[in-house]
Amino acid sequence: MAAPRLNAETRGIVAKLKTYADRTLPNAKTMPREVYTSQAFQELEKSRIFEREWLCAGRAESIPKAGDYLTYKIGDQPVLIIRQKDGSIAAFSNVCRHRMMRLLEGKGSCRRIVCPYHAWTYEIDGRLVAAKHMERTNRFDVGKVELPKVRCEVWNGWIYVTLNKRSASVARKLARLDDVIRDYHAEDYVEVDRQEHVWNTNWKLLSENFMEGYHLPVTHRKTVGAYFPVEDTRFAAGKADDNFTFQWFTKTEDAPVGTAHAKNKTLKGDMRRTSVLGSVYPCHMFVLAPDHLWYLSLHPLDTERIHIVYGLAFAPELMAEKGKLKARIAEAKAYLDATNEEDRFVVEGLCEGVKAPLAEPGPLSWLEKENLDFTRYILRCMTR
Ligand code: FES
Ligand SMILES: [Fe+2]
Incomplete structure (x- = not known):
């Protein structure tokens, strides 16, 4: 797929972004406003980021039986992801070969x-x-028509799809992240809630x-922020990875959720109350805790609107306690809905802020190291 060229506007934004990406962390700043507001930049992101990267569409265990499906969109391409009779998962263009109607919607069977x-x-x-x-139509043979295939892989239970035929496999791209999360066995977690929303950001x-x-301690002081001492945030040593970023959070001893179940035998010591906050570029984000995970995947609609897929999954030890499950799901859902609402408030506020004529990108804290990594990622995508 040939990526459209930069024009005068996007060339100017990229040149400016480069000066931000070149800064060291103590000198780093929030990305330039135009990166968030320019329509032309957003249009380029479609071909240079979204149509080239692996994107997360949801969880594999949420479509367990043959014919179970979910739908997703890569840039302008609707995709359907469907469990096959042999147990594998396949993805196809979700567009009819007749007059190009979208085929399936949402999630179902x-x-x-x-x-x-x-x-x-x-x-x-x-x-x-x-x-x-169709019997009077020339050269029409039902047996010769099929939906175009889309590359699809499952990584730690998450389904990834891409339009990029040449990209390395997800497993290879995320091998270093695999090393970090292996002991959680996220592939065994089971999705108990999936929601889709549109946010204005x-x-x-x-x-x-x-x-x-x-x-966390400010925006989420009523929810997750209460149990995360941010001073203890740990980042991986060495060079930032090109494909993802993450940090570890160790919760306080009194955290009511997010710690390992007594029957969890794989996580040891402090890891029993440590979560991994991962971001797989460009837009799959997760909190992987010893007893649950939640994740987000985004699809930009325009510069000021995004479609969000948001899911919550429990570790198998929690799933096994059937008597407690219903109450646990309701409690976790309420907690995460509240957390998401807190995030929505700030990211919609930011979207208003970046448009303001008097606004200027401010300096970053050492706790925002990953924002600088992300700045460099966006620059790499726009200049490749
Ligand atoms: S568009 Fe006519 S059958 Fe699909
Ligand atoms: Fe947040």
Whole structure:
């Protein structure tokens, strides 16, 4: 896929962004305002970031049976992700081969994929098997039509899709992150809640917000912030990875949730109350705690609106305690809904702020190291 070229406007923004990316952390600043507000920059992101990267569409265990599906969008491409009869997961263009109607919506289960427009019918492996009243059409052979495949991989239980035919596998790109989270066995966690929302913000403002713990004691003082002493934040030593960033948070001893269940035998010592806050570029973010995880995946609608997929999953030890499950889900959901609401408040406020003529990017704290890593990532994407 040929990426559109930079024009005078985007060239200027990229040149400015480079001066920010070149700064060291003690001299680092928030990205220039235009990075968040320019339509032309956003349009370039579509081809240079979203159509080239692996993006997270949801959790594999949330579509356990053949025909279970979920839908997602990569840039302008609707994608359907569907469990196959052999247990594998496949992804296809979610667009009918007839008049190009979108096929499936949301999340659900089907025996066959039936287009809601004229009922062309596809097997769950993407082959067209029925199309009525096409017998007078020249050179039309049902058996020769199928939905275009989209690359799809599962990593630690998360389903990733990409339009990039040449990109290295997710497993290879995230190998170093695998080393960090292996002992949590996130692939065994089970999704108990999935929601989709539209927020009024730029996608990068939410990505950056998720990366830094600086805001936790303030924005989230009523929720997660109460149990995270930010002074103890730990970053990985050495050079930042090109594909992700993360930090560890060790909770206080009295944290009511987010610590290992007594039956968890894989996490040792302080790791039993440590969470990994990971961001896989560009927009899959997660908090992986010893007893639960939650994650976000974003799809930009325009410079000021994003579509969010948001999920909550429990570790198997919690899933096994069936009697407590319903109450636990309700409690965790209320807690995370409140946390998300707190984040929505700030990222929508930021979106208003970055448009202000008197606003200027301010200096970063050492706790916002990952924001500088992200600045450099955006620059790399825009100049590759
Ligand atoms: S557009 Fe799908 S059947 Fe006509
Ligand atoms: Fe937050």
